[in-house]
Amino acid sequence: xxxxxxxxxxxxxxxxxxxxxxxxxxxxxxxxxxxxxxxxxxxxxxxxxxxxxxxxxxxxxxxxxxxxxxxxxxxxxxxxxxxxxxxxxxxxxxxxxxxxxxxxxxxxxxxxxxxxxxxxxxxxxxxxxxxxxxxxxxxxxxxxxxxxxxxxxxxxxxxxxxxxxxxxxxxxxxxxxxxxxxxxxxxxxxxxxxxxxxxxxxxxxxxxxxxxxxxxxxxxxxxxxxxxxxxxxxxxxxxxxxxxxxxxxxxxxxxxxxxxxxxxxxxxxxxxxxxxxxxxxxxxxxxxxxxxxxxxxxxxxxxxxxxxxx
Amino acid sequence: xxxxxxxxxxxxxxxxxxxxxxxxxxxxxxxxxxxxxxxxxxxxxxxxxxxxxxxxxxxxxxxxxxxxxxxxxxxxxxxxxxxxxxxxxxxxxxxxxxxxxxxxxxxxxxxxxxxxxxxxxxxxxxxxxxxxxxxxxxxxxxxxxxxxxxxxxxxxxxxxxxxxxxxxxxxxxxxxxxxxxxxxxxxxxxxxxxxxxxxxxxxxxxxxxxxxxxxxxxxxxxxxxxxxxxxxxxxxxxxxxxxxxxxxxxxxxxxxxxxxxxxxxxxxxxxxxxxxxxxxxxxxxxxxxxxxxxxxxxxxxxxxxxxxxxxxxxxxxxxxxxxxxxxxxxxxxxxxxxxxxxxxxxxxxxxxxxxxxxxxxxxxxxxxxxxxxxxxxxxxxxxxxxxxxxxxxxxxxxxxxxxxxxxxxxxxxxxxxxxxxxxxxxxxxxxxxxxxxxxxxxxxxxxxxxxxxxxxxxxxxxxxxxxxxxxxxxxxxxxxxxxxxxxxxxxxxxxxxxxxxxxxxxxxxxxxxxxxxxxxxxxxxxxxxxxxxxxxxxxxxxxxxxxxxxxxxxxxxx
Numbered sequence: 023x024x025x026x027x028x029x030x031x032x033x034x035x036x037x038x039x040x041x042x043x044x045x046x047x048x049x050x051x052x053x054x055x056x057x058x059x060x061x062x063x064x065x066x067x068x069x070x071x072x073x074x075x076x077x078x079x080x081x082x083x084x085x086x087x088x089x090x091x092x093x094x095x096x097x098x099x100x101x102x103x104x105x106x107x108x109x110x111x112x113x114x115x116x117x118x119x120x121x122x123x124x125x126x127x128x129x130x131x132x133x134x135x136x137x138x139x140x141x142x143x144x145x146x147x148x149x150x151x152x153x154x155x156x157x158x159x160x161x162x163x164x165x166x167x168x169x170x171x172x173x174x175x176x177x178x179x180x181x182x183x184x185x186x187x188x189x190x191x192x193x194x195x196x197x198x199x200x201x202x203x204x205x206x207x208x209x210x211x212x213x214x215x216x217x218x219x220x221x222x223x224x225x226x227x228x229x230x231x232x233x234x235x236x237x238x239x240x241x242x243x244x245x246x247x248x249x250x251x252x253x254x255x256x257x258x259x260x261x262x263x264x265x266x267x268x269x270x271x272x273x274x275x276x277x278x279x280x281x282x283x284x285x286x287x288x289x290x291x292x293x294x295x296x297x298x299x300x301x302x303x304x305x306x307x308x309x310x311x312x313x314x315x316x317x318x319x320x321x322x323x324x325x326x327x328x329x330x331x332x
Numbered sequence: 333x334x335x336x337x338x339x340x341x342x343x344x345x346x347x348x349x350x351x352x353x354x355x356x357x358x359x360x361x362x363x364x365x366x367x368x369x370x371x372x373x374x375x376x377x378x379x380x381x382x383x384x385x386x387x388x389x390x391x392x393x394x395x396x397x398x399x400x401x402x403x404x405x406x407x408x409x410x411x412x413x414x415x416x417x418x419x420x421x422x423x424x425x426x427x428x429x430x431x432x433x434x435x436x437x438x439x440x441x442x443x444x445x446x447x448x449x450x451x452x453x454x455x456x457x458x459x460x461x462x463x464x465x466x467x468x469x470x471x472x473x474x475x476x477x478x479x480x481x482x483x484x485x486x487x488x489x490x491x492x493x494x495x496x497x498x499x500x501x502x503x504x505x506x507x508x509x510x511x512x513x514x515x516x517x518x519x520x521x522x523x524x525x526x527x528x529x530x531x532x533x534x535x536x537x538x539x540x541x542x543x544x545x546x547x548x549x550x551x552x553x554x555x556x557x558x559x560x561x562x563x564x565x566x567x568x569x570x571x572x573x574x575x576x577x578x579x580x581x582x583x584x585x586x587x588x589x590x591x592x593x594x595x596x597x598x599x600x601x602x603x604x605x606x607x608x609x610x611x612x613x614x615x616x617x618x619x620x621x622x623x624x625x626x627x628x629x630x631x632x633x634x635x636x637x638x639x640x641x642x643x644x645x646x647x648x649x650x651x652x653x654x655x656x657x658x659x660x661x662x663x664x665x666x667x668x669x670x671x672x673x674x675x676x677x678x679x680x681x682x683x684x685x686x687x688x689x690x691x692x693x694x695x696x697x698x699x700x701x702x703x704x705x706x707x708x709x710x711x712x713x714x715x716x717x718x719x720x721x722x723x724x725x726x727x728x729x730x731x732x733x734x735x736x737x738x739x740x741x742x743x744x745x746x747x748x749x750x751x752x753x754x755x756x757x758x759x760x761x762x763x764x765x766x767x768x769x770x771x772x773x774x775x776x777x778x779x780x781x782x783x784x785x786x787x788x789x790x791x792x793x794x795x796x797x798x799x800x801x802x803x804x805x806x807x808x809x810x811x812x813x814x815x816x817x818x819x820x821x822x823x824x825x826x827x828x829x830x831x832x833x834x835x836x837x838x839x840x841x842x843x844x845x846x847x848x849x850x851x852x853x854x855x856x857x858x859x860x861x862x863x864x865x866x867x868x869x870x871x872x873x874x875x876x877x878x879x880x881x882x883x884x885x886x887x888x889x890x
Contacts, residue, residue, distance in 0.1 A: 068821055072409030072424075072431040088825070094863035095829065159614075164605040165532060185609045186843075273540070273608060274839030289832060296824035298406070 065302040085303040099286075105192075106282040110260045112196045117253050120204050124211035125241055129233065140212075143205025154202060155270035158185065186275045195280070199267060214248045215241060254323060258316040261308045283308065360391045361685055366408065366415030368424070369473075369670060369751035370396035378745015379737035383701060388689055394748050409433060417686060418673040419473065419751050423818045425671045426461065429469050435674040438468040440687055446694035447753070450475045453666050453813075460815045471690070472667025476755040480665035480811040480887050484757050485770070486795035487630040488660040488806070490556045493648040494626055496783050498524055500645075504790060509655040510593045516651070517602050520625050527622035534604035535625040536597050538842065541612040544831040549580060550587065551838050553594070556628055558586030559659035562807050566880075567873035568830060568866070573657060573807045575881050577874045579866070580834075581858050588854075594842050595850050608843055639724070645783040650796035658806045660797075664755055665811045672753060694753045696762055702747055703756040703767035708734055709742060711769070718763045720774040812883035817876050826869050833860045 065086070067079040090096050123143075130136040146154070161167050162184040169181040218241065226236050265284035272280050281289070287304050291297035324330045362375075376384070376392035384390060395415055397404050405424075408414045414433050418425070428434050442451065453475045458468045478484055492513060502519040506512070517535035527533050542552035548565035549555070555565045562573035563586030569577045570585050580587045597603050604624075606614070618624050619635045627633070627648055637647040674686055692698045704711050704719060710726050711719040723731055730741035737745070756768035769775050793799035800806035819827065837857035844850040 070427075070821055071406035072414075072428050072433055074410065074431075092864065094860055098829075159609060163609055181605060183605060183608065274836045275608060275843070277836050290825070290828050296819065296821035297828070299821060300825060 062302060062306055064298050065306055067299060069299050070296050071298075081299075085299045086307070088300060089304070101278060102281050102283055102286040105279060106261055106263060108192050109195055109282060110263050112192055113199065113263070114253070114256060114260075116196065116200070117256060118249070119200060120207035121211045121242075121245055121249050123204055124208035124215065125237055125245070127208060128212065128215050128241075129237070140205065140208075144209070145205070146202045147206035149202070151202075151266040151270045154198065154267075158198070158271070185271070186273065188276050188279050191276055191279045195267065195271065198271075210248060210252065211245055214245050218244045250323065250327065254316070254319045257319050258312045260315055261311055360385055360389045361682065362391045362393050363417060363682070363686060363689070364393045364395060364415035364675075365417045365419065365749060366395045366397075366675070367417075367419045367749060367751065368397060368421055369419055370394045370748055371398055371750060372396060372748040373399035376748050378740040379706065379733045379742070380701070380745050380747045382738040382745075384689070387692060388685060390685055390689065392749065413677045414675055416675050416678050416682060418675055419670060419749070420673075422669055422671050423816055425470055425673060426815060427818060428673075429461065429463070433676050434469050435676045435678055435683075436467065436469060437674055438466060440683075441468045441471065444687060444691045444694070446691050446698075447471065449477055450694075450754070456666060456813045457671070460813045462815075470671040470673045471753060473670040473672055474664050474668040474752050474755040476663050476665055476757050477759075478663045478665065478757060481662050481808060483660050483797060483806075483808055484663050486797055487650060488658055488797060488800070489630055490559050490628050491630070491650050491658055491796060492560070492626060492628060492653060493630075493633065494520070494651045495646060496649045496787070497646045498625060499649070499651060500786075507651055507653050509653060510589070511596075513651075513653055514593070514597055514600060514602065517597065517626060518600055521602055524625065529621075531618075531621060531623055532604075533623040533625065535602040536594070536607070537604035537610075537615055537618055537624045538594070538607035539610060539612045539615040540835070540839065543835045549827070549831045550834050554587060554590045554838060557590040557593070560653065560656045561586045561589060562657040562659050563587070564659050564809065566877040568827065568869050569873040569877065571877065571881065573659070575885065577870075577877070579870055581854075581861065581866075591838055591841050591854075592850070595844050598843055599845070603842070608839065639778075642779060642781045642783060645781075645786070647783060649783070649787055650799075652791060652796065652799055652803075652805070654803075654805075656805055658800055660800075660806055660808050662808050662811045663757065666813045668755075670751060672751075690753065696760055699752070699754055699758065699767050700760065700762075702752050704769065706733055706737060706742070714774065718765060718774065719769070719772055721769050721772065721778070810884045810887040812880065812887045814880035814883040816879060823869065823872055826865055829864050830861050830866055830869055833857065833864065 063075065066082060067075040068081045068084075069075050069079060073079070088095075089099055127136060127140060130139065149157075159166065163169070164181045164183045168184070169178075172178045173181065222240050223236055226240060231239070261283055263282055263284065265282065265288050268280050268282050268285045269288065272285065283304070287301050291301040320330045372394055373396040374394060375381070376394060381391065384392060395404065395408070405414075409428070409431060412433070414428065418428065418434060420428070425434070441447070441454065447454065453472055454468070457470060457472045461467075461469060463469065492507075494516070498520045499516070501523055502516065505516055505519075507516055521533075521535050524533055538551075538553045540551065543550065545552060547567055549568040550565070558565065558570065564571045565580070566577070568580060570580050570582070570587065571577055578585050582588070594603065604610075604618070615624070616635055619627065619632065622636075627636075633648050641647040672690070674683070678686060693702075705726060707713065708722070709731065710722055710724075712722045714720050725731065726742040727746065728743075730743040733740060733742050733745060757766045757771070759765065760767050763772075765772050788794060791799050793802055797806070834857065837853050837860070841850050841853045841857075844853060
């Protein structure tokens with residue numbers, strides 16, 4: 023009896039001590055993930071620096087209503103959402119690309135060449151978008167290299183302004199994004215590939231499987247869990263596809279097609295100090311949509327694959 | 333070993349104590365400058381830091397929203413302390429007084445010795461704040477003591493400038509109107525399709541970087557050029573020379589005229605096709621490369637007109653357009669759009685130090701450092717005591733400063749406050765000339781080049797401003813004190829959206845392939861602006877700026 027009680031005591035004490043292990047992380051999460059939510063308060067006030075927010079500045083849901091209460095603005099917001107969905111959609115549709123890239127990269131037998139390809143494709147990830155645009159400008163500008171070459175060899179007589187045109191703009195944006203990110207995104211899959219049990223592959227080889235068969239029946243299925251987690255996480259971020267890329271590529275001519283939600287908020291909010299409330303309101307809506315999407319995909323994942331990821 | 337260790341320990345312990353004692357005696361006081369004008373964020377370094385430290389034993393800590401981001405304003409304001417010295421836009425300053433961030437300096441400001449010649453301006457500004465008789469908060473920036481209704485200088489802020497050699501090469505034609513200017517540019521393009529290296533050159537090259545800046549709606553390239561016809565942007569309204577406001581999309585306004593001018597130029601193939609992709613830096617590169625034939629800001633000449641080019645006649649010169657009516661701002665008699673103040677948390681010794689510093693900053697010595705630079709580097713003193721320009725590339729090439737200023741590059745150590753109390757056209761009592769070297773007798777003598785003589789003979793005037801005055805082609809907007817309302821958040825949202833739509837369509841109009849396309853875009857633009865609520869914004873801006881118009885009318889009456 024006494025012994026059992028002592029054991030419970032011991033267990034209790036141990037659980038307290040073990041709780042202390044995660045305490046620092048809980049504090050960090052509270053500090054950096056929950057405390058900033060206090061900033062949401064700005065969406066409900068007519069805040070304008072240098073004046074502090076007070077009871078008088080409280081305006082309720084005015085800024086949320088602002089988004090929809092002017093027909094032209096609403097049209098603009100819908101256009102921006104269309105662009106956001108289109109470009110996120112294209113990214114999602116091609117999200118298998120880094121995985122396939124990793125699989126094929128892994129199949130390269132000549133090690134120096136493999137390392138070379140991997141380095142070259144990973145490097146662009148570390149170049150900022152501003153530099154990517156500078157590169158695009160010298161290459162595809164009206165007086166750029168491509169136009170010069172095409173004119174030299176007589177294919178075109180007048181320079182084509184690639185950066186001004188809106189043809190296939192969403193797809194071109196995806197190409198830039200992929201050029202920059204594919205190598206980096208493949209790293210996760212390369213790591214997962216090294217985790218595949220060698221014995222399975224050995225056994226398949228003994229059974230006479232070809233390389234394509236090994237890829238199709240062993241490598242890809244082993245990568246699918248990783249793939250699904252990444253896709254789901256991306257899906258939760260569907261509305262926030264970043265603004266830097268679109269910011270550097272935007273101009274008056276392609277704005278109607280390139281302006282995504284983040285860039286819209288930026289374009290609205292950068293001039294002057296009065297746009298904190300509206301930008302906060304939009305970011306709250308974005309967060310809510312993200313949470314909802316996350317739960318939907320998680321439920322879908324449970325239904326389809328029998329397991330969720332949270 | 334033990335003894336060595338104990339010795340080492342003793343030394344380690346004693347050194348900080350010693351240095352603490354030494355620091356207590358010498359530690360310079362750090363003054364925080366909240367500075368809307370600064371392009372540098374951090375502690376002032378180099379020769380100007382030494383100049384200030386030697387005199388006051390202070391260090392200047394520059395807080396620059398232009399570098400650190402506008403959010404620093406919100407966070408510091410929330411903290412209740414923007415800085416010790418405040419340099420900010422007038423409209424912001426009023427809010428900061430309301431929020432209790434600015435110190436009442438009524439007790440001391442009129443005692444500042446070197447600001448005594450500017451009491452009229454300081455009193456006028458503070459009276460406009462309506463805080464009561466004899467209550468002082470701010471000192472206007474860049475005040476001058478010339479006149480509130482006249483223009484000093486050879487050139488106004490914006491006028492058409494073309495390379496003199498190219499203008500001569502096409503026969504120095506008269507330019508009657510904007511179509512005449514297009515003809516001139518077309519001829520120039522014919523004889524100058526590329527620069528010396530064979531890079532393509534275009535008469536007109538554009539950039540979008542400053543669109544919607546400086547309280548003006550629309551692409552900066554348009555809003556500057558409207559001033560050639562006397563139309564001045566006030567927010568989203570246009571102020572005509574007769575002091576009435578018109579909507580910017582009024583077809584009789586300068587906005588339509590200039591947008592059409594740029595589109596005609598485009599249709600004639602005179603606009604650099606990269607205009608629609610490049611930024612300001614790319615434009616400057618082309619200007620310095622000789623790939624641009626027309627410029628319109630007076631200061632843009634600085635990127636091309638070197639002494640050599642003035643001498644051999646290849647520099648940019650103003651080419652008057654005969655039907656124009658150039659808008660010019662009068663000298664900043666009452667100061668620029670910015671104002672100096674002191675933070676509300678400043679007390680005691682720091683307050684004294686700041687007043688001492690401000691007094692020096694407005695003194696002949698302080699102004700000489702700000703506007704002329706360093707003796708023996710930027711200028712030398714002639715036998716008659718007047719200054720002679722010396723190394724004019726000191727800033728551009730970051731030349732090393734003389735040893736007594738602690739070494740380092742001139743530009744690296746240049747005054748990072750980047751804002752003055754008194755403008756450069758004030759008279760320096762030590763020389764009897766302005767601080768601005770453009771008006772020194774030595775400078776004028778040096779710049780009386782062949783090109784300038786040819787210009788004077790061709791246009792029968794001393795300089796562009798003289799030509800405008802002689803031919804009655806200039807409207808001078810008097811300088812005045814006006815306290816403008818600040819936008820509410822709702823107005824700001826409206827303004828941002830309308831400006832965005834305006835810029836988008838205007839840029840598309842620049843590149844319209846036909847006049848029909850142009851008109852279609854114009855109508856679409858008007859529809860979208862109206863849909864967003866342009867009328868409301870126009871009414872708001874008319875009311876807001878009427879205060880200034882009234883003050884200007886009063887200034888002229890005086």
